[in-house]
Amino acid sequence: MPIDFSAGSVNYVDCATGWVWPDRVRKEFIYRASGSFAYFRVGSVPVTATIGMVVGKSGRTTGLTSGRVIDVNASLRVNFGGGRFANFRDQIAIRGLNGDFSTGGDSGSLIWTWDSHRRPVALLFAGGGGVTFGNKIARVLAALDVELVT
């Protein structure tokens, strides 16, 4: 999705899709557990974030982390580097429960409910000072016109 960097603009998502050969990818997510890798699946039915909801993600940089939703309606000015900023609305904010929930390189991680259903909540895209921000997953799916197959 193109991002509008103009001053009065409003963005809701920072996301993209790619094509894959179904037989060359797997549905499982991966995380590191006591030195080796373990796999898990997530739900396919999105759920709306609420304040206090405990969520998790497995990201490239910080791996498996959990956090608590502190805001479900944030308007933000996000730094894209090179002097470029973009305005986002209707974002969720998360604070990590044991250290930072994410850091650079974790963008694109799916954020899901920290329970046995692991329902999709948001798509991780930004952060600062120990607070992580995500696009609401319903907005991501609508923007890309895709359905989750998990």
Next chain:
Amino acid sequence: MMEPSPFASPDPNAPEMGPVKYRADEVDPSRETAEAALLAIEGVRGVGEGRDAIGGPAWIAYVLDQSVAARLPARVAGRPVIAEVTGEIDVLRR
């Protein structure tokens, strides 16, 4: 029986299709007031809605540093303002 294609266009005559009535009451005027007031303060990088220390509704101001947090008003549009020091909010590409 064949499964319907997931790529089929939606039925334009289905009951949930058609124009959606504009409902002005969904726009919260106090949110707009708080957002305008807080984003006007230098060093505020975002505004949201969270909970204060005792669980009541509060505005969250995402700020560059503690000096900005110290300049925030205690209340705006009937709610307390709490600060989250995020620094610059960066995309987490790398």
